[in-house]
Amino acid sequence: MSLLIKNVTVCNADNMEAGVDILLGGGIVKEMGKNIQGKTDRVIDGQGLYAFPGFVDLHCHLRDPGFTHKEDIVSGTKAAAAGGFCAVCCMPNTKPVADSVETVAYMIKKAQEAGFCEVLPVASITQGMQGKELTDFAALIRAGAVAFSDDGLPVVEDDMILAAMDKAKELGTFLMLHEEDLEMRGQGVVHDGENAKRAGICGIPRAVEECMTARDIMYAERTGAHIHICHVSTEGSVELIRRAKSRGVHVTCESGPHYFSATDEMILDKNPNAKMNPPLREERDRQAVCRGIADGTIDAIATDHAPHSKEEKAVGIEQAPFGIIGFETAFALAVTNLVDVGIRDWKDLARLLSERxxxxxxxxxxxIAAGMPADIVLCDVREKYIYSEKDIVSKAKNTPFLGTELCGRVKMTIGGGKITYDRQAD
Ligand SMILES: [Zn+2]
Structure with missing residues (x-):
């Protein structure tokens, strides 16, 4: 199938160009230029739209196998396509845990059959995420695992994380680390600050995240392994990573749209949908995340899409599980809170959501260039709307951004040359 996108503004990490035609065929970009003519199966009018390279999410939870009442690979990848994603890395805390070749293969195959979005499984670091024994990294990589993580949990034992780093280095892969001192977190639910006190809810101090981040940076420096710090939320973590990078430690990191868009004021009304881990922090942390994004300390925006059912979240903020959905608001939150306020520009969004x-x-x-995969997102970057439940494609609705005014709408997603989401047809 061939597609011709007419008269669009192409937005790559290093250049922008208006009035471009893009011809797609055979799963790749065939040609780019002005006034491309010729016979194609479909012509898409790109007038007024921006074309970004297809987004890639480094961190999400698809809940399949095992928790498909929350989300499954079909509903999750459909929601991802609606958010402009052409590939998503799914975390291994499923049931069974993605610690076997079979589970990894199941995830990839089910996503391929659904055809909405490529799924790149992240296999667990330890068997059953129990922290006791490493998984078979080499076999899991052969099965299609793209990285290793016990996300949802830290790798507590020093010997275990060091062994994992050595193995990752040997095989040329990387570890995605959920940094949390569980003992220090205790019964913590939200960020440990004035707002937690006001609401009378037990807090999670910044140090819960920062001390484990510091340990793993130290070990990465010692082993030379590539570590990737997940969902960076505090001023201190951003600074630790900035300094480590300047020393040449092989550390990369991500932060989520919620950490640069919101603060712990959101928990004052005890909304369980504003509860995630790590928690929403204070304004100074939000600003530090923005600065980290601006100076390149933070490599990528990753959603940490974490669906839960209405019933599971309806038990009050203290008992409700951690996590919010994120595929379908990632782009709009980035437009609204990074670009519209002048922190970053359009090219940076292409870098943060796709290139990096x-x-x-x-x-x-x-x-987006001739010969590259035909992974393209067409967006109306000026469309404003109030985000409402009817916009949500995901099975789950747990987001604190309902009722918020957002700017920026994904209109169409093309993955591997195939239309995987079309808002007009929706
Ligand atoms: Zn995590």
Whole structure:
């Protein structure tokens, strides 16, 4: 199938150009230029739209196998396509845990059959995420695992994380680390600050995240392994990573749209949908995340899409599980809270949502150019709307951004040359 996108503004990490035609065929970009003519199966009018390279999410939870009442690979990848994603890395805390070749293969195959979005499984570091025994990294990589993580949990034992780092280095892969001192967190639910006190809810201090981040940076420096710090939320973590990078430690990191868009004021009404881990922090942390994004300390925006059912979240903020959905608001939150306020520009969004995550995964993509994969997102970057439940494609609705005014709408997603989301047809 061939597609011709007419008269669009192309937005790559290093250049922008208006009035471009893009011809897609055979799963790749065939030609780009002005006034491309010729017979194609479909012509798409790109007038007024921006074309970004297909987004890649380094961090999400698809809940399949095992928790498909929350989300499954079909509903999750459909929601991802609606958010402009052409590939998503799914975390291994499923049931069973993605610690076997069979589970990894199941995830990839089910996503391929659904055809909405490529799924790149992240296999667990330890068997059953129990922290006791390493998984078979080499076999899991052969099955299609793109990285290793016990996300949801830290790797507590020093011997275990050091062994994992050595193995990752040997095999040329990387570890995605959920940094949390569980003992220090205790019964903490939200960020440990004035707002937690006001609401009378037990807090999670910044140090819960920062001390484990510091430990793993130290070990990465010692072993030379590539570590990737997940969902960076505090001023201190951003600074630790900035300094480590300047020393040449092989550390990369991501932060989520919620950490640069919101603060712990959101928990004052005890909304369980404003509860995630790590928690929403204070304004100074939000600003530090923005600065980290601006100076390149933070490599990528990753959603940490974490669906839960209405019933599970309806038990009050203290008992409700951690996590919010994120595929469908990631782009709009980035437009609203990074671009519209002048922190970053359009090219940076192409870098943060596509170029860098593709590069980290050594995946071909991240740029709209002749010969590159036909992974393209068409967006109306000026459309304003109030985000409402009827907009949500995901099975789950747990987001604190309902009722918020957002700017920026994904209109169409094309993955591998195929239309995977079309808002007009929706
Ligand atoms: Zn995590």
């Amino acid at each position: 995550p593709n590069a980290l995964l050594k995946r071909k993509g991240g740029r």
